[in-house]
Amino acid sequence: MHLLLVEDDERLARALTRLLEEDRHVVEHAPDGRTGLDLVTALDGLDAVILDIGLPDMSGLDVARAIRKAGVDVSILMLTARDTVNDRVTGLDAGADDYVVKPFAYQEVSARLRALARRAEPGPRRAQPKLTAGRIELDEAARRVTVNGSAVDLSPREFSLLEALLRHAGMTLTRDQLLDHAWPFSVSVTPNAVDAYVHYLRTKLGEAGGQIETVRGVGYRLADG
Numbered sequence: 001m002h003l004l005l006v007e008d009d010e011r012l013a014r015a016l017t018r019l020l021e022e023d024r025h026v027v028e029h030a031p032d033g034r035t036g037l038d039l040v041t042a043l044d045g046l047d048a049v050i051l052d053i054g055l056p057d058m059s060g061l062d063v064a065r066a067i068r069k070a071g072v073d074v075s076i077l078m079l080t081a082r083d084t085v086n087d088r089v090t091g092l093d094a095g096a097d098d099y100v101v102k103p104f105a106y107q108e109v110s111a112r113l114r115a116l117a118r119r120a121e122p123g124p125r126r127a128q129p130k131l132t133a134g135r136i137e138l139d140e141a142a143r144r145v146t147v148n149g150s151a152v153d154l155s156p157r158e159f160s161l162l163e164a165l166l167r168h169a170g171m172t173l174t175r176d177q178l179l180d181h182a183w184p185f186s187v188s189v190t191p192n193a194v195d196a197y198v199h200y201l202r203t204k205l206g207e208a209g210g211q212i213e214t215v216r217g218v219g220y221r222l223a224d225g
């Protein structure tokens with residue numbers, strides 16, 4: 001996809017651009033809202049804008065409204081630092097197609113972009129990517145987890161952690177590896193916090209929670225069946 005990233009945090013912008021480019025996206029970067037708006041109208045064939053809400057010159061919400069007002073047909077994925085229902089609703093009201101809450105795992109952004117690309121694509125929908133191990137099934141595009149077919153309600157962090165474990169099912173991951181995979185941009189999660197999130201996750205997964213095995217002195221492994 002041809003993407004425009006509007007993000008003032010240089011470090012995050014660099015890291016995200018690198019990962020997006022590894023996934024073969026073409027990425028333009030704007031460090032503020034005004035530059036972002038100029039690029040949206042100047043660039044031809046832009047597929048999606050990844051738009052931070054907290055920008056130095058204007059709110060990402062205002063940027064989204066301006067893009068919609070100008071009638072530009074482009075998908076908007078909002079990055080919000082505040083995990084509250086109100087901000088999500090406001091972002092969607094402002095014209096965003098979807099949102100990701102900071103701190104996020106790159107896989108989350110990647111899955112959202114795939115979903116936006118599918119929506120924008122004419123014709124029949126492609127099959128959704130699903131990760132499974134034993135009784136656990138995770139639908140990345142729908143952000144839905146089920147155990148034996150029953151939905152399990154996970155927080156974004158628990159979801160990212162389970163996604164990382166499922167991607168490496170059967171393999172032992174250290175706490176640091178889990179941090180890198182599940183929350184690469186997060187500064188507020190420490191290796192010790194991984195233990196706490198694993199505990200929450202096991203509890204929420206109920207009988208399937210036992211599939212997350214502790215590898216003493218190393219980390220965790222998700223049993224593959």
Ligand code: CA
Nearest residue numbers: 008052054055
């Ligand atoms: Ca920001």
